[in-house]
Amino acid sequence: MKATVFDIGKTEGGRSLWAIAISAYAPDRHVLLRPEVKYIGNMHGNEVVGLELLLSLIEYLLTSNDNQVVELINRSRIWIMPTMNPDGLELSRYGDCSTTNGRYTLNNIDLNRNFPDYFGTQLASPIRALETEAIMSWIGAVPFVLSANFHGGAFVINIPYDRYYIGKQSISSDDDVYQVLAKSYMTRIGEMSRFCDIKNDEVGTAVHGADWYEIIGSMQDYGYLNYGTIEMTMEISCCKYPTEDLLMPYWNVNRDAMIELLFQAQRGVKGLILNEYSQPIPFTQIMIDDRRPVINVTPLGEFWRILLPGVYTLKVFFRGYEVHRQPIVIQDVLIQLNLTIIIPQVAYVPYSFQPIRILSAFVTNSVQSLSLSYTLILLSLTLCTMK
Incomplete structure (x- = not known):
């Protein structure tokens, strides 16, 4: 200790x-x-x-x-x-x-x-x-x-x-x-x-x-x-x-x-959001369902979200645009999500030179999504006992 x-x-x-x-x-x-x-x-x-x-x-x-x-x-x-x-x-x-x-x-x-x-x-x-x-x-x-x-x-x-x-x-x-x-x-x-x-x-x-x-x-x-x-x-x-x-x-x-x-x-969900080279992706955020505020991913690619047992949708944003979503289930365990996100230039370059979209802590209308056909998601789930 x-x-x-x-x-x-x-x-x-x-x-x-x-x-x-x-x-x-x-x-x-x-x-x-x-x-x-x-x-x-x-x-x-x-x-x-x-x-x-x-x-x-x-x-x-x-x-x-x-x-x-x-x-x-x-x-x-x-x-x-x-x-x-x-x-x-x-x-x-x-x-x-x-x-x-x-x-x-x-x-x-x-x-x-x-x-x-x-x-x-x-x-x-x-x-x-x-x-x-x-x-x-x-x-x-x-x-x-x-x-x-x-x-x-x-x-x-x-x-x-x-x-x-x-x-x-x-x-x-x-x-x-x-x-x-x-x-x-x-x-x-x-x-x-x-x-x-x-x-x-x-x-x-x-x-x-x-x-x-x-x-x-x-x-x-x-x-x-x-x-x-x-x-x-x-x-x-x-x-x-x-x-x-x-x-x-x-x-x-x-x-x-x-x-x-x-x-x-x-309790809830934590994990990593990385690219195909195991590198963090700058300007990345996550949102659970439509819960605000959105969570900024750390410089190491980490995120955490305290959640009660239930079914949720986890959304990933790049520069304020949705690039991935998936259902997650929180039971009496911690779900560790390690996401490796590959975004080809055709998907993200058009947004790299534009102002970052700010996702307000209070506005609940849906945000613009990028085509998921250009995004490869590699997901690993690790179940850990939650206290």
Whole structure:
């Protein structure tokens, strides 16, 4: 079992944003087809339960001999950033359940209102925080499959979208996945609602962010819409900064839920899209059915998609034009798709000198297809047991 510590960037106060990557092998680099997952805590500096949980999780992953933990770190690289806002943490107050002391950065920016909006809507602050820029660079460099951001001050699992988009749309194309993952987590930790003085219909549920209260510039929407990462915001403590005696009960209840959620990056479909020379094809994307957003294939030709059991259509796009589609069946196993796509010049050269077609995250009409008679698809399926 190994770990590598990364300095992701600096805060306004000059502090480092530390993240630790944990895996059984090569935690210092990306490994072909190994899923990347991340947990972030303390985005708001006065919400400390997530920070404490993630510190405990790091220790648990590095010291436990539990078979489930061993399997998890053998099959994935787990990134953990205990605090995204260490400057705010320094200003927070022990035992303060409800105020905003320490919530913001040193230049008074709410980090969960500071990420670029999909449609370019003006944010609450015209300044992009150093912390935000660091996270954007990080998630742009690592192909994260799954992410959770741990907050406090409420007891709900917040799923996309955090704002209303076209036609008051607050439900994403992956809502079926989000509902299962969020409800599974909440079921495991539901007993902690006894510490909540807050009484409303949302307590102990999964809720679409915009239907709870709308915000613009959330990290959750940014990661999902731009990279297809399954992102969730975990509001796991009604008290933002509880006293020390409550921290162990939170860990005891959340531990197994956190482990189970990390395993979800292993379900669905993953694979490679290559040409006949086993080389990745630039400007390639995949789409499952008409689910948006489309997923950009990595520079190595990789893709991942978390899916529930069912029958789907996998579509491959080159420069925004469909070049292949095929049915796939997701059962209780992981289907690894290794696609080698041969595209003769007659099929792709006409598009190589044109602007790349942008497939919107929200438009659901069909896109133009290339003739499949010019495309040779070599497909290998490898069935692997899914946790």
